[in-house]
Amino acid sequence: LFAGDWQFFWASPSIETLPPMQGVEIAFAGRSNVGKSSLINALTNRNALARTSHTPGRTQELIFFKGPGPLDARTPELRLVDMPGYGYASAPKTQIASWTKLIHNFLLGRASLARVYVLIDSRHGFKDADNEVLTTLDKAAVSYQIVLTKADQVKKSALEQTMATMASSLRKHPAAFPEMLVTSSRDGGGMAGMRAAIVKLLRE
Ligand code: GTP
Numbered sequence: 001l002f003a004g005d006w007q008f009f010w011a012s013p014s015i016e017t018l019p020p021m022q023g024v025e026i027a028f029a030g031r032s033n034v035g036k037s038s039l040i041n042a043l044t045n046r047n048a049l050a051r052t053s054h055t056p057g058r059t060q061e062l063i064f065f066k067g068p069g070p071l072d073a074r075t076p077e078l079r080l081v082d083m084p085g086y087g088y089a090s091a092p093k094t095q096i097a098s099w100t101k102l103i104h105n106f107l108l109g110r111a112s113l114a115r116v117y118v119l120i121d122s123r124h125g126f127k128d129a130d131n132e133v134l135t136t137l138d139k140a141a142v143s144y145q146i147v148l149t150k151a152d153q154v155k156k157s158a159l160e161q162t163m164a165t166m167a168s169s170l171r172k173h174p175a176a177f178p179e180m181l182v183t184s185s186r187d188g189g190g191m192a193g194m195r196a197a198i199v200k201l202l203r204e
C-alpha cells in the first residue's frame with residue numbers, strides 16, 4: 001500500500017468544496033510547522049508528494065492524496081488528508097480565523113473520516129490550540145491518536161517526561177487513544193508501526 005503509487009487528488013480551500021465522500025479518510029492535524037506534510041511524505045515513501053517548508057503556514061488548504069487503490073475486494077480505498085496548521089500566530093487574523101474554522105468544521109462533519117492523527121512536536125508537548133482541537137474531536141466522536149513528531153530532536157529522558165505530562169492530560173479526552181506514537185520523518189522512526197496501524201484500520 002505505502003510502496004505503491006500515491007497521487008494528489010483534491011485541494012479544498014473551504015468546507016463547501018470538499019470531494020465526495022468515499023473510502024476511508026485519515027487526516028493529519030497539528031500546529032503549523034509540526035511536520036504534517038513531512039509525515040505524509042515519509043509514510044508514502046515520497047520526497048515531495050505533500051509540500052513542506054521551513055516556515056510555518058505552508059499548507060493552506062485541505063489536501064487529499066489518494067492511495068494506489070483497494071488492496072483487495074474487501075479493503076476500501078485510502079485517502080490521506082493534509083491539513084493547514086493551526087496556532088500560527090504571525091499570519092493575518094482573518095487568515096487564522098478561516099483556517100481554524102475550516103479545520104474544526106472538517107473534523108466535526110466528515111463521515112468518511114476514520115481516524116485523525118494529531119501531531120505534536122516532541123520538544124513542545126500540548127499547547128492551548130491543541131487542546132481545542134482535541135475537544136472538537138471528542139465532540140465529533142472521531143477516533144484520534146497523538147503522534148509525536150521530530151523525535152530525532154530530543155533526548156530520550158526529555159521525551160519520556162513530556163509524554164508523561166501529555167498522558168495525564170489525555171485522560172480528559174474520551175475519544176483519544178491512550179497510547180501515543182513516536183515518530184521522526186527525518187530518520188524514519190515509527191513509520192513501520194504507523195503503516196501497520198493504518199493497514200489494520202482499513203481491514204476493520
Ligand atoms: P504547515 O503546513 O505549515 O502547517 O507545516 P507542516 O506541519 O506540514 O510541517 P512540514 O512538514 O512542512 O515541516 C516543517 C519543518 O519541519 C520542515 O523544515 C521539515 O523539514 C521539518 N521536519 C518535519 N519532520 C521532521 C522530523 O521528523 N525531524 C526533523 N528534525 N525535522 C522535521
Ligand code: MG
Pocket residue numbers: 036037038051052058059082083
Ligand atoms: Mg504542511
